Amino acid sequence: MMRNPKFQFVVGLAISAFFLYLTLRPVNFNDLWGALKTFEWLWSVPFLVLTFLSMWLRAVRWHYLMRPLGQFSSRRLFSPMMAGFALNSIYPGRVGEFARAYVLAAREKLPFTSVFATIVLERIFDSITLLLLLVWTFANLQLNPSDQVAYGKFVVTGQMLQDYAARFATMCAILLVVAVSFLFNKVREVFCAVVLRVPFLPKAWRERLAQMVHTFAGGFSSLLDVKAIIWTLLLSIGVWVLVGASMSVLAYGFPGMKMTLMQGIAVTVITCVAILIPAAPGYWGLMEVGIIFGMFTLKIDTVYSRALAYAFVCHALQIFPIIGVGLACLWTERVSLSEIRERSVTK
Template sequence: MTIRRLLTFLFSLAITAIFLVIALYRVDLNQLLGSLKTADYRLAALGILCVVGSYMLRTARWQRFLRPTKQIPILRLFPVLIVGFALNNLLPGRPGEFARPYWLGARENISKTLGLATIIVERVADGIALIAFLLIALVAFTPLHIDLPPAVETIAIAASILFGVALAGLVFLLVREQLALSIFKFFTRFLPHKIAAKLERMLGSFIVGLHSLKSARDIFGIAGLSLAVWLVESTLYFIMLSAFSALPNVPDRAVASVFMMVLINLGVMIPAAPGGVGPYEAAAIFALSTFGVNETLAASVALASHAISYIMITGMGLFFIWRAGMSLAQASSGETETEIERT
């Protein structure tokens, strides 16, 4: 392990430790274990279907992003997507975001830069969908007479600005493609010719990866799939709240599941330990405490929900890596493309 990777790992562990202390310092361990023992795991088992369903929808959306370049069957894309998320669960620094374009390129002969572009657009689409769900949840709070902490408004504004700027940048690249290339060439002219030419080719491939946003039909399809991804994940949290008998009032439970989903997915963007351990639990407990759920019960729901998602995705990812005859290090480096091509 290099010094850089070691420092990244130690930093992520420190972030995780801080968030776990924030999340769990008021949790009663005996009550937590009791809550985990008495949960209805028949209901919780349905959460597995939600996890698989949400990632199948993610795959269908990724297929749409790639459609202008190549039509790829969902069953060929699914292992690539799962391996990427599994690597994020297992290794620090979110290496799955970079390994996924390598797997895609090796299997389908697609430019790595183009593949990375689709993943960036995917993340922006996720952010916009999450903001939409957050706004829906905030509107739903009014008839429920729930007083939201000021931090929620701050989160909503910051996330809206972040993803708004990202969206504006992508739109500029699409609408003013030649101008964007000209500006880029102006700044790269000071670099050695070979490096500048390579960077310009990479930007060209990146823009090609955005071409799925040029078709109104594809835009609506991507938007619909993005909303479906997060609706299914919200259903997972609704099921888990039901399994732990939290929030017996169904409307409260429905709004809480959406709010929980949004905060968790914004929280795991923080560079913590693999799998978002720490920020995930802190975000879930914060979301549920807003609805009056005590910290111990909220921690039970958070830990069980996280475990279901983590075990399913990591397990499937390791299976696909094993089937490719690769080690974890090889899968994350993207250097052994021969093995990937055979899967």
């Protein structure tokens, strides 16, 4: 039963529902409902347009990272990418990243590890971009370590954000060093030699792991293309500027609330740091407290119920349309959840 994909799908939804319940528990529903009723839903249209534009830019960026493996249009890459984002929002453990790589690899007859490496590389570029924006945000915010926002069982402080930002920077540096080092044949040969000498693994497994090292490194080959690196960095900046713009636009839906583009980017960066804290699929609870912390710190809105209403609307408009589109894309790819589950385990 535990290996049944439908059962796992239901479990994933149940986990998300449970954390949504925890998110709603500390809410004064009268105040929240009062704030939600003031929202002008017409503003959700430009928000969604900007959100999906940022997703399209992600597909364009992936096109450049995939070029060493073949010429794939952004349109072709959009479908598996959206399927991955949808499953990340439903399942724990970042299953969507494996799903995204598997869908494209299976349909285009590509090595899974090479495709997965391009996704790792994409995350590295995301990390670099966010890190740069993070430095700018913290430099301009003059964040106080004692600042604190509590939301039910979730608490975010200025010190926590600074600590996680430091870990984020360290992780980013390590990933970048690993990615670059894998481009050198000598490094790969040393790594493979170590793998082939692991005593407790069967010979077939060791040989397979050594082969995977080479195919995984193939996914990093775009780092040798200066043009691809420049475009990837520019598109990464574009992605996060569009996300910040969507946050800014949505604020206009609440009467009296204003958020500039730079404030929208700052709230986005703070929220991204907040959701680094381990949580549920879809980041329910942590995304809300991250948004509220950013809004309070930037003095965008100091009315808790309205800031919370904004956070809920923002989160819902981001996650549910992406789940819907992503699952539709998964269906068009003719890939079953059982395939993804089995391959994510074996890979």
